[in-house]
Amino acid sequence: MNQASMYCIETTHLTHQFAPGKNILDDINLQVPTGSIYGFLGPNGAGKTTTLRLILGLLKKQKGEIRIFGQSLAENRVAILRKLGSLIETPSLYGHLTAAENLLLLQKIYQSPKARIPEVLELVGLPDTANKKVSQFSLGMKQRLSIAVALLNQPDLLILDEPTNGLDPNGIIEMRELLKRLNQEQGITILISSHLLAEIEKLVTHVGIIHKGQLLFEGTLPDLVHKQQESSRVSLITNDNARSLQLVQSLQPEAQQQNGKLLLPLLPPEQIAQLNRHLVQNNIDVYHLAVEKNDLESIFMELVNN
Amino acid sequence: MATILLNSIQSEWMKTKRSAAFWLVLSGGFFIPGILTLVHLVYIKKLGKIYANTPFWEKWLINGWESMSVLLIPMGIVLATSLIAQLEYKSNGWKQVHTTPQNLTTVFFAKYTVVLVLMLQMFVLFGLSMYLAGAIPAWYYGHIQYPKEAFPWGRFIQINASFYVMALPIVALQYLLSIQFKNFMVSLGAGVALVVAAIIALSWRYVYLVPYTYGAIYYLQLQGKMRFKSNILDIHYLALIYFFAFTLLSYILYLTKKEKG
Numbered sequence: 016m017n018q019a020s021m022y023c024i025e026t027t028h029l030t031h032q033f034a035p036g037k038n039i040l041d042d043i044n045l046q047v048p049t050g051s052i053y054g055f056l057g058p059n060g061a062g063k064t065t066t067l068r069l070i071l072g073l074l075k076k077q078k079g080e081i082r083i084f085g086q087s088l089a090e091n092r093v094a095i096l097r098k099l100g101s102l103i104e105t106p107s108l109y110g111h112l113t114a115a116e117n118l119l120l121l122q123k124i125y126q127s128p129k130a131r132i133p134e135v136l137e138l139v140g141l142p143d144t145a146n147k148k149v150s151q152f153s154l155g156m157k158q159r160l161s162i163a164v165a166l167l168n169q170p171d172l173l174i175l176d177e178p179t180n181g182l183d184p185n186g187i188i189e190m191r192e193l194l195k196r197l198n199q200e201q202g203i204t205i206l207i208s209s210h211l212l213a214e215i216e217k218l219v220t221h222v223g224i225i226h227k228g229q230l231l232f233e234g235t236l237p238d239l240v241h242k243q244q245e246s247s248r249v250s251l252i253t254n255d256n257a258r259s260l261q262l263v264q265s266l267q268p269e270a271q272q273q274n275g276k277l278l279l280p281l282l283p284p285e286q287i288a289q290l291n292r293h294l295v296q297n298n299i300d301v302y303h304l305a306v307e308k309n310d311l312e313s314i315f316m317e318l319v320n321n
Numbered sequence: 322m323a324t325i326l327l328n329s330i331q332s333e334w335m336k337t338k339r340s341a342a343f344w345l346v347l348s349g350g351f352f353i354p355g356i357l358t359l360v361h362l363v364y365i366k367k368l369g370k371i372y373a374n375t376p377f378w379e380k381w382l383i384n385g386w387e388s389m390s391v392l393l394i395p396m397g398i399v400l401a402t403s404l405i406a407q408l409e410y411k412s413n414g415w416k417q418v419h420t421t422p423q424n425l426t427t428v429f430f431a432k433y434t435v436v437l438v439l440m441l442q443m444f445v446l447f448g449l450s451m452y453l454a455g456a457i458p459a460w461y462y463g464h465i466q467y468p469k470e471a472f473p474w475g476r477f478i479q480i481n482a483s484f485y486v487m488a489l490p491i492v493a494l495q496y497l498l499s500i501q502f503k504n505f506m507v508s509l510g511a512g513v514a515l516v517v518a519a520i521i522a523l524s525w526r527y528v529y530l531v532p533y534t535y536g537a538i539y540y541l542q543l544q545g546k547m548r549f550k551s552n553i554l555d556i557h558y559l560a561l562i563y564f565f566a567f568t569l570l571s572y573i574l575y576l577t578k579k580e581k582g
Contacts, residue, residue: 075580093424103420105413107412112338116338123332124328124423
């Protein structure tokens, strides 16, 4: 497989600033594999939307390269946009028009079949709203209609910036199922941004974590889970932590004391039992012995805070 | 390319459906003729005198243009053009428009065409309703003598077309302001200020330099009341030069805009 087909989106050394000397994005090298659901994570203001706006050509690129479907965005903008659907931040809908009219004016441009309009409305769960004015829609309905707009041209790539904003828990689950289905049944690559890992960890196959304009992590979800396991630790509290540390270090030199606890790297259960025995045999009272597992959210926070 | 532009124009035209700009253009076209019709239906005695004043139809139309040319048309253009561009800002629509597979030239000229056609619609509606405003009282009160002269369609179209040309620089500059500035008040405020400045400039020797005055100047020329003459070019050419210059400037600014939604 060549580079062109391997990555649906690829940015190289993407750097952007709104004011001189202050990089909003700093050397972002994003690689979104074809066929993946890529979760683009980061706290508010991390640079997610700026990255997505650059990828869509909504911001003038200053430095770096953007390739989509293996083609340079600068040279093939129109051809690329023909195969792409997007939703950036708030929905872009005309309130004085009905849902069907909002879709119809884009159907004119994409020249997609008119039958596609009821189809996408059905797909996003708005089958009976075709003739309802969008100004009467709730935020959640607008968000769904925006997804319908993004799907109108049967895109190969969907770029969604926080698409669950305004959706109720049920709506979030439905949206997740819809995106999974689109990815699995139609092979659509999805790049979805969020500031909540918990919201997308059940959906994505790949993850990119951005903070203060820098890409801190990029890889598959199992890679992130592996990182989680790596960061799990054994913690101990005893009646004499100082002496315990000396005893433990004779078996596990990496052990250290932190915030009234002894912390060790994750050990097999047999070794944990051996450690406990060793302490008890040396007249140490063990009050607490546990494996501390970081969930994905803590890994995310740890990456962001470091 | 032509098909793509046509599709884009259709798409842009659909956005004006039921919009404030659409209603403004519709009511703008009927406003003065509507008032004239009512006045003449009420003050029936004046009607006989007016109908006797020959050539009735040309004088009738020029009379209708009095307030339209100086104030209502410029203000209507300022408002309607700002409202059309505002449709995108209000609906966060620019980012949607700019992620559709159209080049920027198509987007710019499709929207611009819609603005120009909407304005043309206002002029056509005004012309037709001025004819009706002249005819309805006579039809309604059968005893009043209807003007004997044939309706001068050619002259009617020529005068209306000239007023449209005079309005083009305002359309172009308002379009530039409306798509450049997100804040509705910028294009609206600047437009209103320029219209007011143009009214003041009518008594200025160099009034021909101010494109917002051209409608009023043409009206005064038709009435034979314009104090100053243009030493440069006929006012039609001046209007077209300003129109093309503002359009080019607007296009360049649009293409080079760093943020597109």
